[in-house]
Amino acid sequence: MKNNNHPHVRWLICLCLLCAAPRAWALTSGDYSYTDDGSAVTITGYNGAGGAVTIPSVLGPSSHPVISIGYIAFHNCTALTSVTIPSSVTSIGAYAFSGCTSLTSVTIPSSVTSLGTSAFQDCTGLTSVTIPSSVTSLGNYAFFNCTGLTSVTISSSVTSIGVGTFNTCTSLTSVTIPSSVTSLGAFAFYNCTGLTSVTFAAPSSVTSLGAYAFTNCTSLASVTLPRSVTSLGDDVFDGCTSLTSVTIPSSVTSLGGAA
Numbered sequence: 258m259k260n261n262n263h264p265h266v267r268w269l270i271c272l273c274l275l276c277a278a279p280r281a282w283a284l285t286s287g288d289y290s291y292t293d294d295g296s297a298v299t300i301t302g303y304n305g306a307g308g309a310v311t312i313p314s315v316l317g318p319s320s321h322p323v324i325s326i327g328y329i330a331f332h333n334c335t336a337l338t339s340v341t342i343p344s345s346v347t348s349i350g351a352y353a354f355s356g357c358t359s360l361t362s363v364t365i366p367s368s369v370t371s372l373g374t375s376a377f378q379d380c381t382g383l384t385s386v387t388i389p390s391s392v393t394s395l396g397n398y399a400f401f402n403c404t405g406l407t408s409v410t411i412s413s414s415v416t417s418i419g420v421g422t423f424n425t426c427t428s429l430t431s432v433t434i435p436s437s438v439t440s441l442g443a444f445a446f447y448n449c450t451g452l453t454s455v456t457f458a459a460p461s462s463v464t465s466l467g468a469y470a471f472t473n474c475t476s477l478a479s480v481t482l483p484r485s486v487t488s489l490g491d492d493v494f495d496g497c498t499s500l501t502s503v504t505i506p507s508s509v510t511s512l513g514g515a516a
Contacts, residue, residue, distance in 0.1 A: 286316050292327075293317055299325040307336025307359070314343035326353045328373075335359055338382075344368045349376050351396070358382055361405075365389055372396045374419075381405050384428075390414045395422045397442065404428060413437045413458075418445050420467070427451050430476075436461055443467035443490060450475045457483045466493050468513060475499055484508050489516045 283292055288305030291298050298316045300323060315322055322345040331337060333356040340354070344366040351373035354360060361382045365372075367389040377383060378401045386400065390412040397419040400406060406426045411418075413435040420442040423429060431454040432446070439462045446452060452474045457463060461483030468490035471477060479502040480494070486506060491513035494500060 284317060289313075289316060291316050291323075293319070293321055295321075297321055297324045299323075299327045300330045301327045302329075303331050303334055303337075307334055307338065309339045309341075310337060311341040312343055312346070314345045324348070326350055328352060329355070332356055339363070342366055342369070347371075349373055351375055352378065355379055365392075367391045372399045374398060375401060378402060385409070388412050388415060393417075395419050397421055398424060400426060402426075411435055411438070416462075418442055420444055421447060423449060425449070430454070432456070433458055434461070434463060438463055440464060441466050441470045443469055444472070445470045446474060447471070448473045452477050455480055457481075459483070461485045464488070466490055468492060469495070472496050478502070480504070482506055482509070487511065489513055491515060 288303055289300055290302035291300045298321045323343060324345055325348045326346060328350045329352045331354045332352050335358050337357045338359050339362040341364045347368055348371045349369060352375045355375050355378040358381050360380045361384055369389060370391050372395055374396045375398045376396055378398055381404045383403050384405050385408045387410040393414055394417045398421040400423050401421050402425045404427045407428045414437060415435060416437055416439055418438060418441050421444040423446050424444050425448045427450045429449050430451050433456045436458045445467060447469050453476045463483060463485050465488045469492050471494050472492050473496040475498050477497050478499050481504040484506045487508055488511035492515045493513060495515050
């Protein structure tokens, strides 16, 4: 019987496993850095001049499809003014467009199923966003500090709004929470000082409002919570200095501290 614990045998086994494993090669094409796993491409960086950018649907000599905008791919591209994302893309990674302060328009195709953490954080020039029906969850801090954002359309397929998703979107004036959403994360609309109206679409599925969800929404005057809500987190309406009316349904069994 062969002794597979012999150092030379173990080294040979490891080498064979490495050779057999699929690998994503780091490559460049035009303005883009990317990885290619042999069948699909993830964009990892952009070195272009900015302006209006249309991301290609395929890259490289093998013309493999671009399926992902990776981590920090366009981070701090301050010259980027608009971006069109191809229908081949299914995911937008963490911080993918964060810090793109001149970005005013972004086309998110219906192929995208997930928005990563802080995907559009600090995109202060972004004025409106439509979340396609393919997306089921909004990543934590996905639009944090998008101070120019005045309107957002959340599709009826979204089931959760993450922690701080719209934190400090100070120009956002109204929001409709679709009936598909079951929970609002902590700090979801924290410091949205321009927010005057929050509507829960019927029949609502929201069961909980996270801690600080609407803290410092200083323009919010009234809120009617749906009957589906059972708990309100700590400080959920703390600092809402214009709030004159709150309707809390009998379904609520838990009120957080300083709610």
